[in-house]
Amino acid sequence: MKSAITVTLVPETRAGPFVFSEGLADAFARAAALGFDAVEVFPSSAAETDGDELAALCAQHGLKVAAIGTGAGWVRHRLRLTDPDAAVRRRAVEFVAAVIDLAARFGAPAIIGSMQGRADAPVTRAQALGWLREALEELGPRAHARGTILLYEFLNRYETNLCVNTAEAVDLVDSVRAPGVRLLCDLFHMNIEEADIAAALRHAGPRVGHVHFADSNRRAAGLGHTDFAPVVAALREIGYAGYLSAEVFAWPAAQQAAEQTIASYRRVTAGP
Numbered sequence: 001m002k003s004a005i006t007v008t009l010v011p012e013t014r015a016g017p018f019v020f021s022e023g024l025a026d027a028f029a030r031a032a033a034l035g036f037d038a039v040e041v042f043p044s045s046a047a048e049t050d051g052d053e054l055a056a057l058c059a060q061h062g063l064k065v066a067a068i069g070t071g072a073g074w075v076r077h078r079l080r081l082t083d084p085d086a087a088v089r090r091r092a093v094e095f096v097a098a099v100i101d102l103a104a105r106f107g108a109p110a111i112i113g114s115m116q117g118r119a120d121a122p123v124t125r126a127q128a129l130g131w132l133r134e135a136l137e138e139l140g141p142r143a144h145a146r147g148t149i150l151l152y153e154f155l156n157r158y159e160t161n162l163c164v165n166t167a168e169a170v171d172l173v174d175s176v177r178a179p180g181v182r183l184l185c186d187l188f189h190m191n192i193e194e195a196d197i198a199a200a201l202r203h204a205g206p207r208v209g210h211v212h213f214a215d216s217n218r219r220a221a222g223l224g225h226t227d228f229a230p231v232v233a234a235l236r237e238i239g240y241a242g243y244l245s246a247e248v249f250a251w252p253a254a255q256q257a258a259e260q261t262i263a264s265y266r267r268v269t270a271g272p
Helices: 024-034 051-061 086-104 125-145 166-175 187-193 197-207 228-237 254-269
Strands: 002-008 038-042 064-069 110-112 150-153 181-186 208-212 243-246
Touching: 002 024, 002 064, 002 254, 024 038, 024 051, 024 254, 038 243, 051 064, 064 086, 064 243, 086 110, 086 125, 110 125, 125 150, 125 166, 125 181, 150 166, 150 208, 166 181, 166 197, 181 187, 181 197, 187 197, 187 208, 197 208, 197 228, 228 254, 243 254
Parallel strands: 002 038, 002 243, 038 064, 064 110, 110 150, 150 181, 181 208, 208 243
Antiparallel strands: none
16 A cells, blocks of 8 residues: 645635645655655646646656545535536536546546535435435546546445445446446544444445545544554455545644655555
């Protein structure tokens, strides 16, 4: 498994669960100095992201792009893949498609998290899940054709009412009639919804495409009560070799959160 840390380029999310927020150059320099393998990027949009700068920073610091998020589609542009307005759903798909194209340049996946939306009356959960499935069936093949994957992140009950646990997310992904879609398993959300995180990961098995490495309180690993030993053991059991990426609060500050994350990563992944 490999280490990654998050940077947001969206001013509205500076207080959110992202470690770095002072730009790409700052994030890459600090991640490299601490020994991370990659940086996960949360941009305002694909069009507002300088791909050449990102490529230059990867080359300069010997780092990879772990993933690129699409959450600004909701936070900044109010786009959801399950919006009752078909025109909004179409713009949401186009927003994600552009992020997929950007991410594929770096061999990285794109993430669908908050852009999945939720079912609010008069839209039923079944109807919303149908629209979400349609979007995944369109976007997954786009990622696959570009040599990467699309990550679907299931969220806790306070952030969505679509898929809130691993079993529901597995059912959704298994129902998608197209290649290229995997699961993003966020340990913070799983701490809320799962009786046994390790068992849930084993149930997801090869569908796991990315892991957000966060403690129970969404601080850096080691600052809450999550027991990471069985989690890492389960990931090894299913053959997961991807990133443990810190989507956590910059608490008490970014540098300390980053230092805590890399120390915890090394501790929990040490040994066979």
